[in-house]
Amino acid sequence: MASKTPDYALLARQLDxxxxxxxxxxxxxxxxxxxxxxxxxxxxxxxxxxxxxxxLTLGPFQGKPACNPIPFDKGVCGAAARSRQPQRIDDVHAIADHIACDAASNSELVIPLMREGTLWDVLDLDSPRRARFSEEDQAGIERLVKVFLERTSLPDWLAAP
Structure with missing residues (x-):
């Protein structure tokens, strides 16, 4: 059974x-x-x-302990970082170089966070349900990321010395 799509406009206001x-x-x-x-x-x-x-190095997260580090040439997170493009994967087990941190994960959505052409990091969402993430979910999470970027200062590791 499909999840009810959240009201991402409301979530963006709440996150703001x-x-x-x-x-x-x-x-x-x-x-x-x-x-x-x-x-x-x-x-x-x-x-x-x-x-x-x-x-890629592990940052703040919610869930089970995670894999660390992730090279750009491995996994869905690496693909998002390398391409600077979102990755929406319906079945992670169909990806040859998928990194299985949690065997319960079956689908994944990864959004690269960019500002002024520089990759800050990627936001990774995993689900135990195959094909969990729709185009609407991707657009909604990208909207939440936009709020985050607008309200957040440049991280220390990207700031000029």
């Missing part, structure tokens, strides 16, 4: 109200908890940060 700090760490923790609570049928939501070239 929740973002009462410009601090990246605070807002990253808030958005992952918010999405985990507000979007049905998820078993993991979190960030992988680009702190080194061609490598």
């Amino acid at each position: 109200a929740l973002m009462d700090s410009a601090d990246w760490l605070v807002n990253a923790a808030q958005i992952t908890a918010f999405i985990m609570q507000q979007v049905d049928e998820l078993n993991w939501v979190g960030f992988y940060l680009q702190r080194q070239p061609e490598l």
Whole structure:
């Protein structure tokens, strides 16, 4: 049975109200908890940060302990970071280089977070249900990411020395 699609416009307004700090760490923790609570049928939501070239490092998340690090040439998160394009995967088991941190995950949505042409990180959502993420879900999560980016200062690891 399909999940009811959340009212992403309402969620964006609620997230905007929740973002009462410009601090990246605070807002990253808030958005992952918010999405985990507000979007049905998820078993993991979190960030992988680009702190080194061609490598993603685990950041704030909700769910079981996760794989770390993830090179850009591996998995769905790596593909999103490498291509700078969202990845919506209906069946992660059909992806040859999928990284299985949680065997219960069957579908995945990964959104790269960019500002001024620079990749900050990727937001990764996993679900135990195959084909969990629709085009509407992708657009809705991208809308939440936009709120996050608008309300959040440049992370320390990207700031000029």
